[in-house]
Amino acid sequence: MAHIESDPRYSFDTFVVGTTNRLAVAASRAVAQAPGSSYNPLFVYGASGLGKTHLLVAVGQLALKLHPGLRIRYVPLDEWVDELHAAVASARMDAFKTRYHEVDMLILDDVQFLAGRRETQSEMLRLFNFLHRGGCQIILASDRAPTEISDLDQRLLTRLSGGLIVDLDMPDYETRVAILQRKCEERDARFETGVIEAVARLGHGNVRELQGALTRLVAFQRLGEIAVTSRNVCDLLGAEASPEAPAPAASNEFGNFLSDISVAVAQHIESWRARLGEAVATWNERGYRTASLERALSGHDVPDVDVLLQSFAAAVARLQALERKAAASDPALARSEVFRNPDRLAEAEALAAGAPGVRRLPPQPEARFSRDTFETGSSNQFAIKAADAVVREPGRRYNPLYIHGSAGTGKSHLGHSIGSEMLASSGGAHTVAVLGADAFSQELITALQEGGSDTWRARYRSLDVLILDDVQNLTGKAGTQEEFFHLFNALFAEGKQIVLMSDRAPRALEGVEERLRSRFEGGLVVEIERPDQSLRERLYARALSTLGHEPNVDLVSYLAARTTATATEISEAVKQLVLHLGDVKELTVAAAQTVFGKPRESAGSGKPAHRVVTSRVTAIASEDGSFFLPTDKTIWEWPDVGGRLIEELR
Structure with missing residues (x-):
């Protein structure tokens, strides 16, 4: 965004001050109260999710409130770079420079992206020198200190380091408790004694993840109708870290002194x-x-x-x-x-x-994946309740909503149904996109090849709802992750709904940047588990009905008892069963047993035994010296055809 908009979520009043951020907050308040006269530039750095952007927007809002005529521009560095490139391409550099030369306060976020961009650094240096000489207040934020930004022009490094450099660190135990209590008040959420403290003791990496944990607990309590206690917090959150004992509070007289910098400003009622x-x-x-x-x-x-x-x-x-x-x-x-x-x-x-082509939309939800055809059971009911809440209040309740589970459990079905429900509830007014990470990446590549990346980017940033499937496929695609990071930020800042699906939880995503993973953790993370017996019965019944066969109770019970297959595997198994039996008019347990056989119990376990036995095999050397097992000398034995079918479907 180019200008500071009034947003009560990002004010000093909602920023919880503790020992690890007190200096940064005090300096930021001082800058807002007297722009250009102290701490110029102000450089704030800290890891992702610790509140840098919150602090920058709070500075801009307070400065505008105290100095109504102040011309303020807040812009993430990537947007500034986009503006610069567009100005060069359209020969409008004079207009670009004028736009930034006329500001009284410039707030630049994510300046770590200056790394390695020599020409961009040169233009930034010229802008910095012009503004600083004119007394313009400059505020910068980064995920690292100026000296740690790689390949940075020495002159620019000197300018960035020439004012006050303050850092934001992970809040201590007491501050984490205060943050959680504040968020509970905002959401009108109440927990029994000890719950907030238990969450604060878990080793979350940043404030965004801490808020994400609270969001999950609120959802469990409201959607899952589960009583959250201090004893089950770890189980509900799937906490992978051991509880962190609160450290003794350290004396911080200097921090207390700095906090006294804040000056109360009397508000007056203006005439119309x-x-x-x-x-x-x-x-x-x-x-x-x-x-x-x-x-x-x-x-x-x-x-x-x-x-x-x-x-x-x-x-x-x-x-x-x-x-x-x-x-x-x-x-x-x-x-x-x-x-x-x-x-x-x-x-x-x-x-x-x-406008020609203006109605060209990103991939739409597929109608065949409807909410009515999505079977509900104990293994997925929490995810479904979260999805329904998102449809009722897009962008407000759970944003982002991150759904994970093994392949075939229905994540994609649920994602498409969310998109369809969003379209229906808005009367078609919402712009919704549903696609996989691979497709998103390929669209980006095509846009770059055709020179239409600006058009492609604008189309996605105009969305009301973005639903991205197979998020794990972002792994190893640095350019796609970079693009998605900025798209995520743009949509989230405007309150647009984001839904993500993956075969693993955010913390298990390898090869995905921490800044993205942290944002995924900051929403509601829910899991769809493999279907239980009851849900499998309904899935088998639906699959049989779809193929025109009566799902009698005994047959469905027999089929569901044989496997813990996913919804996809169940559908494929029924297709194979019908294909094998051919023209049989009525499917019965007896008929199904000719394909799957009778369940065999393993000794002492009470579970069907599936064993694989191989005959004696001779390894044969190939021409390249490697070894392989000849298929004609390998015997695979299953207790029945059904067992083999399940193995081949895995």
């Missing part, structure tokens, strides 16, 4: 003219025409200011949505003046609707 005047100045600075507000300001009648400002903001929001849709087809349309004037909203609607 002052409010409108401030709104006109704010929207003009953001590039929007304000004729309707100016007419009200110059009139003699006292307008309903709240209604007027809300109506204007809604019109701007609609213009922004139309601009994104138009830009997905033709990036040049985004520069159209019509998208900057709320009085021309009808023209903007017509332009966006008539």
Whole structure:
């Protein structure tokens, strides 16, 4: 986002201060209160998920509140780089420089991405020098200290290190408890004594993961109707780390002294003219025409200011949505003046609707995977309740929603059904995409080959709902992970719903960057387990009915008792059964036993025995010197055909 928007989630009031972040918070408040006069630049660094972006936005909001005319730009570095490249490509460097030279406070996030970009560093150095000489306040954030950013121009390193450098560290036990208690208040969640403390003692890597753990417990209590206690916290969270004992609180007189820097600012009630005047100045600075507000300001009648400002903001929001849709087809349309004037909203609607290719959408949910055909059981009911909650309140309850489970358990089915329900509930107004990580990566490659990456990127950033399957396939694809990281941030910042599916939990993702894994952990993580006996019976019954056979109780019970197969394996097994029996009109247990045989119990175990026996085999040397086992000298013995079928389907 280019400008600071009012967002109560990211204020100093909602930032819990502890011993590990007190200096950073105190310095940030001082900068907001007196921009350009102290700590310039201010460089904040810390690992992913510790609150850097929260702190940056809080600085901007407080500075704007204390200094209403202040021109502030907040921009992640990748967006600044995109703007730079677009300016170079369109020969509009003068406009680009003017846009940034006119700011009073520049807030740059994720500056670690300057690493290795020599030409970008040169332009950043020129911008830095110009702003700093003019007294502009510069605030930067990174996941590492300036000296740890690799391949950084020495002159730029000197500039970045020339002010105050403060770090954010993982909060201590007491601060973690305070954070969890604050989040419980915000969500109106209540737990029995000891639960919050138990969560705080677990070794979570950052605040985002800590909040993700709380989200899961709230969901367990509300959706799963499970009483969360201090005794079952570890089991419910699947905590892989041993509880961390709280460290004794250290004396921090210097930190207490720094916290006294905060100065209480008295708020005053503005007249309606002052409010409108401030709104006109704010929207003009953001590039929007304000004729309707100016007419009200110059009139003699006292307008309903709240209604007027809300109506204007809604019109701007609609213009922004139309601009994104138009830009997905033709990036040049985004520069159209019509998208900057709320009085021309009808023209903007017509332009966006008539843009060639603007209706080209990312992959849509498949109708065959409906919610009605998804069988519910104890192994998946928690995931289904979470999915239903997401459909009711997209982007608000569980974002992101991360569903994991072994292949064939129904993750993809559930993901597509969520997408279909989202479309239906919005009357088709929502833009929904459902695709796999491999397809996402291939689309990116194609866009890069065709030189249409800007159009592709704009199309995905205009989504209302993104559902990405097979997240584990992001492994080893650095470019795709980079693109998805920025897409995730853009959608999340706008409150758009993100749903992810994988065959493993976030903490088990290998080859996926920590900053992404941390964001996955920050939402609600739910598992779909292999179906139990009851669910298998319903799955077998549905599969038989689909193929036109009566699912009598005895047959279904017989089939379900034989295996712990997944939904996919059950469907394939029934197809093979029907194919093997041919024209048999009525499937019975006896008929099925001609294919699968009678269950054989292993000695003392009470479970069917499936054994594999091989005959004596001679290893034969091939021409290249390797060895193999000839298939004609290998005998595979199953107790029945059904057992073999299950082995071949695994």
